[in-house]
Amino acid sequence: MPDVAADARPHSDGLLDWVGMDRIDGVVRFDAGDGEIQRCRARIGVFVNLIRPDRRGIHMSRLYLLIDEHLSAHALTVPMIESLMHALLESHKALADRVRISISFEQLIRRAALRSEHSGWRIYPVSIDASLDAHGFQLELGTEVVYSSTCPASAALSRQLIQQQFAKDFDASHTVDHASVLAWLGSEKGMVATPHAQRSVARIRVRLADGVPLDLIALLDRVEQSLGTPVQTAVKRQDEQAFALANGSNLMFCEDAARRIQRALNAATDIADFRIMVEHRESLHPHNAVANASK
Structure with a gap:
């Protein structure tokens, strides 16, 4: 059969940084760190460079078949992904000297309630981006954590209004x-103002140290514990009360949230590098507050 890409010369000479395919439909199997392998629908991108100016194109079918072969036969691990990268590069020997791959999917993880015996499912987005070139193999793991953030400034202003209401309702000369104060605190007057809070998101990308497995749950636990207010699944009244207490104990601007996560990841010896972006989707403003941090 004719092979136009191999036989025909390019219309003009030139090297190409990346050539390949994006948004390939696929299936991955992944252990998030709890010992259970889930089968997930994935979107995959795979690219190589083209270092031969006399060649019109690459062998895209080889890339696709290798992706399908490896992901069908093996669960996602760092060694498997590195092996796949070497196979992809070998398939384009003399045409390419670097390769990159991206894999994105959603992982279901069971999360316990704050106080009650219940639990529920959370879906966490997962991204894996890997590259192989003359400098070696690199891999980044990405995910997102959704949490509640209560504004410290709004909390201070609310406390001031509660003080003013207290002074109005109780004569300082008496x-x-x-019992009266306790009853007042339990009434609507005892909470004449409340601070604003909003659903917020932290986007995390980490480069793991050599030999460290893809433990998504350990990463999520570090981030969620550093914030103190991750969103919940199954919620009874005692869980909602515990969540309200957590919000009151973890007042934070977006800068505070970014620094909390930064401290937690800096202390992790199994993480070589990281990037953080937090976004507080303001309930006071029509715009969002954003902070970025890195190692």
């Missing part, structure tokens, strides 16, 4: 008894 003795105030414990």
